[in-house]
Structures are given as C-alpha cells and as structure tokens.
Amino acid sequence: MQAILENIGFTKGEIKVYFALLELGNTSSGPIITKSQVSRSKVYEILEKLKQKGLVTEVIKENIKYFQAASPRRIQDYIKNKEQQLKKEENDFKEILPQLLQKQRLQEQKQEVKVYVGFEGLKSFYNEILNQLTPKDEYLALTFGDKSINHNISLMYRKFHQKRAEKKAKAKILCNKDDKLAIKDMNFSDTPFYEFKITDQIIPTGVAIVRDIVATVNWGKIPRVFVIICKENAEQYGKFFYNLWGKSKKKN
Numbered sequence: 001m002q003a004i005l006e007n008i009g010f011t012k013g014e015i016k017v018y019f020a021l022l023e024l025g026n027t028s029s030g031p032i033i034t035k036s037q038v039s040r041s042k043v044y045e046i047l048e049k050l051k052q053k054g055l056v057t058e059v060i061k062e063n064i065k066y067f068q069a070a071s072p073r074r075i076q077d078y079i080k081n082k083e084q085q086l087k088k089e090e091n092d093f094k095e096i097l098p099q100l101l102q103k104q105r106l107q108e109q110k111q112e113v114k115v116y117v118g119f120e121g122l123k124s125f126y127n128e129i130l131n132q133l134t135p136k137d138e139y140l141a142l143t144f145g146d147k148s149i150n151h152n153i154s155l156m157y158r159k160f161h162q163k164r165a166e167k168k169a170k171a172k173i174l175c176n177k178d179d180k181l182a183i184k185d186m187n188f189s190d191t192p193f194y195e196f197k198i199t200d201q202i203i204p205t206g207v208a209i210v211r212d213i214v215a216t217v218n219w220g221k222i223p224r225v226f227v228i229i230c231k232e233n234a235e236q237y238g239k240f241f242y243n244l245w246g247k248s249k250k251k252n
Contacts, residue, residue: 008079013038017046018055021069026059028066053078116225119152122217125225126160129210135168140209140241143175143186154185165192174244176203197248209237 005015013036020035021027033043047067050056054077055070116125133139164171170193175183177200187196206217212231218224 005075008075009082011046011049013042013046014050014053017043018050018069021056021067022072026066026068028064032067112229114225114227114229116227117222119223122223122225123156125215125227126156129208129213130160130163130167132211133164133167133169137169137211139164139169139171140238141171141173142203142205142207142241143173143179157186158188158191161188161191161194165194168193171195172241172245173197174199174203174241174248176201176205179205195250197245197250199244199248201244201247203244207237209234209241 002012002015006012010018016036016038017032020032024031024035029040029043029047032038032047033040036043038046047056047058051058054074057068057070059066059068116122129139161171171191173186173188173194173196175186175196175198177183177198183198188194189196204216206219208215208217212229212234213227214230214234214237215225215227218226
C-alpha cells in the first residue's frame, strides 16, 4: 500500500502522517507526532503539504490547531488533478519543442566533424540519419570491400534500407565489380526506392553521402565512422558519385 502511494507522489513522511490521522480522527499535533513517529520539526511542514493536496483539513479550537484526514477518495481527485497538470505541461512543452530542436540544429551546424566508435556507434549514426530522412532526400553510398562484410553488418544495413524505404527516401549504391561478397550481400534491391550499380573503376569504399553529410567508415579492429558536415563537401562528393554512376552498369 505504501509503495503505491509513493509511486503516486507521496513522501514516506506524508504517508505516515496521513495514516496516523485516518486512525486518530480529529486531533491536535501531539498524538500525530506520537502515532506517526515523525519529529515535531517536520510534522507541521508535512501537514501543510497534505493540506495543499486536499487530504487534511484544519480547525482552531481555543487557540489549538486540530487536524483531520480527508476521505481517501480525495486521493483519486489528487491523481486526476495531477494528470490534468501533466497534460498541461505536455502541451506547454509541445509549444517550445520546435525552438529547442532549432537550437539543436544550430548547434549541429556548428559541429562540422563527428566520430562514432564501435558497432553501436555505427548503428547510432545510421539511426540519426533515419531520423532526418524525408522523401526529398537521397542516400548515396560506395559499398565496403569484401573483408569488411559479415552477417551483422549486412543485417544492419538491410534494416536501415527497410526503414529508409518506409520514409520514401531514394538510395543509390555503387559497388566495385571485384567485390563479389558485397555484390551478393550488400544489394538490397528488394527494398523500394533502391538502385544498385557495379563499376569496373577503383573506388573508395565505405563512403556515404546524404544531405550535407559525408561519412567514411574505417573498420580496423574497432569500427569508426568519420563524419564531416559541410554542404560544399557533400556537393563535391555527390558530383564525384554521379560521375561514376553514369558510367556504371545496373545490377540485375
């Protein structure tokens, strides 16, 4: 019972004093202190808080304060009032959320270089990309060399492209003809808005271009994603990509 009331928002002291009042009825502070085992220095502060919650009433008789517990049904009213307050706070927060997001975007614009470390870092990067994608965006990528590919990597990229397709963002993927494993395991042409081409030219691997972002994945012993956020840089990489794309063959 006490744990439920604590979860609702009552302190241990408030619960002790309220339970004491339920048993004592209309009483002065002395019996409350004895019954609840709450110190005199704290009991008046707790009684005041319970009054504010609508759970204690107070009258003065012959210059002595007497307190009485309100019906436990008032706790239901307290919960409803709390729900209404939370709803109001939620609505108030929704009003300032666009401003907070704008502040974050401005900060991200200042941040031109990021590094994500480990496989979890790689997943974090792609989740952040997914959060930004719109149907107007296009994801361009130069696939990894065969030595970098394993089941977990392939599965992660499949999930990424499934979610990308749900957002109706296009993807163009370019792979070197000698990367047989990449051609087999990194071709997700079964997902919508996806094109896959093969080139016979030597290309950098593990490069992704989207929006103002150019990301390069360096595997080594610990995967790292080096991200540069720069519109001009992304445009130059995009031109390089499309130059190769126009000379490459579509994979059937």
